[in-house]
Amino acid sequence: MVKSTHSKDEVLEILSVIPDPEIPVVSIREMGMLRDVLITDEGYEVILTPTYTGCPAMGIIEQDIKMTLDSKHVFPVKVKLVFDPAWTTDWMSSVAKRKLREYGIAPPVHSSCNLGVFEYNIIQCPQCNSSDTVLLSRFGSTACKSLYKCNSCKEPFEYFKCH
């Protein structure tokens, strides 16, 4: 039996500082990956969901969670990975989307994950807001992004794919 010293909200607050390792301007909480914190007799259980099943950042995020909580004397901590409900870009907060745009990544279009197999959205350039953009590559530097080019300002940019 472990006596808990921190409330769920306090633990969530502490975890809010952890950045997404691949897009450090947003936190794992803003991304919607941090699902819950359970306080049990065995300690603290952090519930986490991956953006993509093969997301290689999960190991680093788990380590970050343990180290961050340890530094605030929150222990013992267990991190549990869940798939249900499946993560969707619709969980991204509006703050997170604004931060992505400022960082130069076009944020996912809401509800676009419900489109059919051959339907596409028009993506706005995060630099000049033009809608005259063209897809360069469906897949980019990470599993969650595509590459686009803006025909107005000629800048290439990344789009966070809907999921």
Next chain:
Amino acid sequence: MTEQQSLFNYCLRLGDDALVQSYRLSEWCSSAPILEEDLALTNFALDMIGRAQALLSYAGTIEGKGRTDDDLAYKRGERQFYNHLITELPNGDFAFTIARILFISAFEYSYYNALQHSSDATLAAIAAKTIKEIKYHLSHASEWAIRLGNGTDESHGRLQRAINSLWMYTGELFEADEVEASLAKVNICPDAPQLRTNWKHQVESVLNEATVTIPKDEYMQTGSRLGIHTEYLGHILSEMQYLQRAYPEATW
């Protein structure tokens, strides 16, 4: 077979399909015709390694003997692998790889859509996650098939040859033996034979647009669900499992 044994075997089938596909796709790393395709194919490989991890971990849990996803990937022999034969064939040229992704992703799109409604909560959750990724694989392979088919005589010919030689490996995707029949009865797994009409419709619409001829259904290869493979799986495993075989229990 008890229901637990059937479920264990079934998770290995799905997990091995993902693992072996991932292996073949990773072989394209740095060898694809253009950089964008290098990224696309290796991204697909990453999706599939994630799916394999989830399914093989779950298989280990079902079995209850403490085996991990790594144990199941690295310490089973060829006859204990149950991936479909189509997944283990060598990559061939780019058209062959695209045709294979088209056939498999069109199948998986129907299959994992149905699996989302599995009475097994873990499988349903993995399916709901993975279907989003399969959608990308399907649209990408479809677009490329259409592009190759309508390209030059060379690309058209290569796509046609790929379709012709892969066709006899597609029948196996829709087989259901007693393991799957027993699980389908309790709504754990989809009824694969029922999905073929949909699949054929999907694949035909792409291939018609690609102006290639659809082969006739003749002899279909089979055997993987009994652990009987082509000569190629052994070669994959000898490389994939080398480290754990040579240095048992080695870790990073």
